[in-house]
Structures are given as C-alpha cells and as structure tokens.
Amino acid sequence: MTTEHPIERTNFIRNIIKEDLKNNKHKEIITRFPPEPNGFLHIGHAKAICLNFSLAKEFNGTCHLRFDDTNPNNECDSYAKAIEEDITWLGFSWGKHLHHTSSYFNNLYQLAVKLIKDGKAYIDDLSAEEMREHRGTLKLPGKNSPSRDRDIEESLTIFNEMYAGKTKEGAYTLRAKIDMAASNINMRDPVIFRSLHTSHHQAGDSWFIYPMYDFAHAISDAIEGITHSLCTLEFQDHRPLYNWFVENCAMEHAPRQIEFSRLNLNYTITSKRKLKQLIDNNIVAGWDDPRLPTISGLRRRGYTPQSIRQFCETIGISKQDSIIDVGILEDSLRNDLNITAQRRMAVLNPIKVIITNFTQDVENLTVSNHPQQAELGTRTLAFTKNIWIEKDDFLEEPIAKFHRLSPGKEVRLMNAYVIKCNDVIKDSSGEITELHCTYDPDTLGGKKPKDGRKIKGTIHWVSLDHAINAEVRLYDRLFLTENPAADEDILANINKDSLQIISNAKLEASLDNTSAEQTFQFNRLGYYCSDLHDHSSDHPVFNRCTSLRQTWK
Numbered sequence: 001m002t003t004e005h006p007i008e009r010t011n012f013i014r015n016i017i018k019e020d021l022k023n024n025k026h027k028e029i030i031t032r033f034p035p036e037p038n039g040f041l042h043i044g045h046a047k048a049i050c051l052n053f054s055l056a057k058e059f060n061g062t063c064h065l066r067f068d069d070t071n072p073n074n075e076c077d078s079y080a081k082a083i084e085e086d087i088t089w090l091g092f093s094w095g096k097h098l099h100h101t102s103s104y105f106n107n108l109y110q111l112a113v114k115l116i117k118d119g120k121a122y123i124d125d126l127s128a129e130e131m132r133e134h135r136g137t138l139k140l141p142g143k144n145s146p147s148r149d150r151d152i153e154e155s156l157t158i159f160n161e162m163y164a165g166k167t168k169e170g171a172y173t174l175r176a177k178i179d180m181a182a183s184n185i186n187m188r189d190p191v192i193f194r195s196l197h198t199s200h201h202q203a204g205d206s207w208f209i210y211p212m213y214d215f216a217h218a219i220s221d222a223i224e225g226i227t228h229s230l231c232t233l234e235f236q237d238h239r240p241l242y243n244w245f246v247e248n249c250a251m252e253h254a255p256r257q258i259e260f261s262r263l264n265l266n267y268t269i270t271s272k273r274k275l276k277q278l279i280d281n282n283i284v285a286g287w288d289d290p291r292l293p294t295i296s297g298l299r300r301r302g303y304t305p306q307s308i309r310q311f312c313e314t315i316g317i318s319k320q321d322s323i324i325d326v327g328i329l330e331d332s333l334r335n336d337l338n339i340t341a342q343r344r345m346a347v348l349n350p351i352k353v354i355i356t357n358f359t360q361d362v363e364n365l366t367v368s369n370h371p372q373q374a375e376l377g378t379r380t381l382a383f384t385k386n387i388w389i390e391k392d393d394f395l396e397e398p399i400a401k402f403h404r405l406s407p408g409k410e411v412r413l414m415n416a417y418v419i420k421c422n423d424v425i426k427d428s429s430g431e432i433t434e435l436h437c438t439y440d441p442d443t444l445g446g447k448k449p450k451d452g453r454k455i456k457g458t459i460h461w462v463s464l465d466h467a468i469n470a471e472v473r474l475y476d477r478l479f480l481t482e483n484p485a486a487d488e489d490i491l492a493n494i495n496k497d498s499l500q501i502i503s504n505a506k507l508e509a510s511l512d513n514t515s516a517e518q519t520f521q522f523n524r525l526g527y528y529c530s531d532l533h534d535h536s537s538d539h540p541v542f543n544r545c546t547s548l549r550q551t552w553k
Helices: 012-022 043-058 077-090 101-117 128-135 152-163 213-224 233-248 272-280 295-301 305-315 326-340
Strands: 030-033 062-067 098-100 121-124 173-176 191-195 209-211 228-232 256-260 342-344 350-355 363-368 378-383 386-390 410-413 418-426 432-440 468-475 499-507 519-522 526-530 541-546
Touching: 012 043, 012 228, 012 256, 030 043, 030 213, 030 228, 043 062, 043 077, 043 228, 043 295, 043 305, 062 077, 062 101, 062 213, 077 295, 077 305, 098 101, 101 121, 101 152, 101 173, 101 191, 101 209, 101 213, 121 152, 152 173, 152 191, 152 209, 209 213, 213 233, 228 233, 233 256, 295 541, 305 326, 326 519, 326 526, 326 541, 350 499
Parallel strands: 030 062, 062 098, 228 256, 342 519, 350 432, 468 541
Antiparallel strands: 121 173, 173 191, 191 209, 350 386, 363 378, 410 418, 418 432, 468 499, 519 526, 526 541
C-alpha cells in the first residue's frame, strides 16, 4: 500500500533560495517590496507582494517594505498610506522594517562622491536631448560626452554645488563612467544623480539633487542586506548595472537580483500612467473605482484577500511573459465566496405579485444562511401576501424551456411555496403592473405537491411589506478589447456599460443593518458586497463582485 503525499507547489525562485540555504550562502532570507509612492498598487503589485512576503515567511526570514521615493514631483504621503493599507489588507506585515530610499540619500551622495574620486563618475552638462543623441542604438554604439574626461576635482566641485543648490536645475547630471560602446545600453554611462529643486514629501527642502532609480535601488538593497532582490523581467537588462553599482561602491553585502514574469491580465491595464489617465478623464471615479485592477478597487468591488492570494498562487511564478485570462481572477473570487458568503434574497428589477389566497399578515420562515455551511446558522424571512419578483422571471407568452412564471403556470418560490399565476394586471398603456397568484400551502420548503404534479422552476422573491430599498451597482469589465494596452488611445475601447446603477432594488429585511464591506450571495444573481465608502443604513449601496458563473462574451 502506498501513501499519497500532497504535491508541493514550487517555482524557480523558491528552488534558488532552498539551494542558497543548503549551501550556507545566507543565514537568513531577506526580501523586499519597493513601491514608488506615486499611485495606488494594482493586481500586478499584489503578485510581487505575495511572492516577497510569502517567501520570507516560508523560510523564517524578513520582508522589508521600502518606499522608492526618489522622484518627488510625482510622490506624496497619501499614496504611501494607501500602499501600507493595501499590503496590510492582503494579510502581510513588514513589522519594524518600514524603510524609505530617501533615508539613504546621504549614503547615496557619499557613494557618488567616492565614484567621482575613483574616476568612475563624472559631471555632464549635456542636455537630455543631446544625451539621447550620444547614447546610440541597439545596433550602433554610443558616443562619449565631451564632459566624459572632465577633471575629477572639477566634477567634485560642480557636484557639491549641485548638492548645495547653487546650480541651475537640470544644468548638470552625474553619470557613471562605464562604457559608451557596451552592447547593453543600460551600461552606457547612465545618470546617477540629477539636480531637482523640489520639496520632498519625506525629506522636506533639504535636497537639491536626487538619485536615479538604478543607482538608488541597488545601493538600498545592499544597505538593507537584501539577499534576493526580486523584480520583473523588464529589469533583466538592468542587472549588470545593478551589480556594477554594488561592486564599484564597494558595498559589504551583494544582493542577488532575480527576475520573474510580470502579471498581465486581458481586458485590463496596469500602467499607473494609463490608470491615472482614466481618472483624469473621469472615466472612473478614482484609484479605488471597482472597475480598476488596483488593490483598493478590487477590495471595494468585493474581492477578498484570500481570493487574491489564491489567484497569485494559482498563476505561479515563471520567466515567461504571458497574458492571464481575467476570468481566472474572477474564478478565484467565486471559489472563495461560494464557501464564505451567506445567502440573501434581492430583487433588482421588481414586479409586484399579490398572492390572493394568502390570508395571514405575515408568516415567518426559518431559512439557512448557507446551504452547505450549517455553522453559519439560520435567519427569519417574512412571507406575506404581497411580494416582489424579478420581471425577467415572468413571461406573458413563454418561450420554449422557460421554466419560470407565466399565466396558468406554476413556479416554486425559493424557501417558500409553489405559486400559480392566474391574472395579469396592466395599466392603460399595456404595461404589466402586477400579477395575481395563488399559493399551494402544502408545498412549504421544497415539499412536492400532494397530487404529484412536477414543478420545474424556482425563483427568488422578497416580501413587499418588509423589503428595504437599496442602490445596486452592476460592475462589468472596463474595456471591450482583450489587450487595451496595445492601443495608443485607451479611451477608444471603453465599455460604456461597465457600470449600471439600479436605484430602487428590493432587498430582504435582514440586510437592513449591514455594515460596509460585507459580502453576500444574492440568490440566483451573483455575489454582492456593501460598498466600502457609500453604504449606510440610511442609504444601502451594494456592488456586484462577480456573477455566479462566467458570462462574459
């Protein structure tokens, strides 16, 4: 007899870490997540968050949160706060390891001085356009700047003047002296520091020079003792430069940069610049609009931390770029909510039904909160003479295989009785205003009719006398094309029906005191959550998280 063992999910990064620990290359694993506070995090960042924090936890290590705040023109504290909230909501903690690249500005400045003194950096006065012209192409080598052989003392003097704010903004840059003929364009004397007379949201007005990303990132990793610097594939060509900075600045610790494929979803964009374009053009209401793939938008939509973490685990880690079907993300949410979300009744497009032979004021029905989760308990549902049903659940002239309500036909009310439509009442314009039905009192809770007749359909309903009015927002995919990022004009393929607002939905009474960010399955309709910001007892607002099954065409 053999014993089955669960298959361990792994990836090439996990295998590298295991090998490093086995060979005693590291005593402790230290990873980091280094976002720039210039916007909200999105689902692609969630993949990096889950990877870095989960690996650190798995190997009893540490994951740092470090804000890459080297570009003060686009950064602010509110973005940093939103990033911290997103990571915490996802279920991860950086503990005492919250860092800022700006905290290392003096270290970076001193190391830049060292590179100048070592003859490995120089002050350049080429303009940005002239620098591009000198850089060359993938096929042609670059040309040395006329400033490349500037005297070391002169470079030091100008650099210190830049540091003191005595030079005109943009007049000079500090460049690494590497190789303008290098096949890797990133090695062609990259800029290390530029002058920028802008206040910094962390450092205030004390700096007039700011480090460039490649330099700051590598040195910050080394300062913090990061063992495995995980980044997406677009930084693969930057790795030689990363290593050059660490080596030539004589850092005591040398991190290892490892690249993995970024997360690309169809029908979605994750570029911060393009997301901001949608916001600035009022296509969406803000960074946390439920149609955006931002973590805060997904949260407001009704996604759970568990569903996002499971999605990231499902798609895995590789070195091969690909486009993931957004339906996989939606399925992760369905799988989670199918287990955790309690069931409720809601009617979005109501039509009135009068049960003419029901004589009680109200009958209180005890119904399960979840058909497969008995531990979630029961609730009381009011059944009355007047109820609401969905307009789509009635056809005056039924089509083939329509197993819902129609004249002379019967249908079962979920958790209640079988009813039969006897009369259709219309107004002067011919619009149906109400249906008159009778109920079979012997069919409560799924009981079959005594005469053995078969009831093929079941529909949901809400007591008219006890229903609460609510606003329901039906969210759908924001783009009509599978790869919207491929189009220069992303606004050309907006799905104009990505948001439909139902202002007078009818919900069962148990939803009256729902707090914000609670999720339910509205029977037969889908999964819905109370809006994080707009929901209140006076004005209930529910967002559709996702449908019960994949319906996108």
